[in-house]
Amino acid sequence: NKSDWDSVTSPDLSSKGYLAPDLAAVAQQTVTPGDKDVTVNVYYDHDVVPVNPTNPQTPGTPINPDDPDSPKWPAGTDKNSLTTDVHQTIHYQYG
Structure with a gap:
């Protein structure tokens, strides 16, 4: 059995003083039982x-x-x- 996790759009944090993220969206992932955890980091720089x-x-x-x-x-x-x-x-x- 496998399952698809939908892609996720990175939130707009410009109202909190951040620039656009380095990754606009995290792509769809297909997962199966026994898959190891996957971490996707999305980085935002501070607006200056x-x-x-x-x-x-x-x-x-x-x-x-x-x-x-x-x-x-x-x-x-x-x-x-x-x-x-x-x-x-x-x-x-x-x-």
Whole structure:
């Protein structure tokens, strides 16, 4: 006796801060009594959001605005924390 297990589509986790998985679907498997276990790993990379003066964030707000329970942007990610005025005097000496 054998049985076919349907293929399984990898879930979309983009709303949780992940990129597309390395394996869009796990193929159909035919199994028979006595088959050994098979493990199929599906890997997701984290989505990366650059935080800089042209793309500041608001500390204390959810990183994922669609999920209010997601981690919050930490202190130091606002525009004022990411920019500073620098005043420097340069003295040139010619030889």
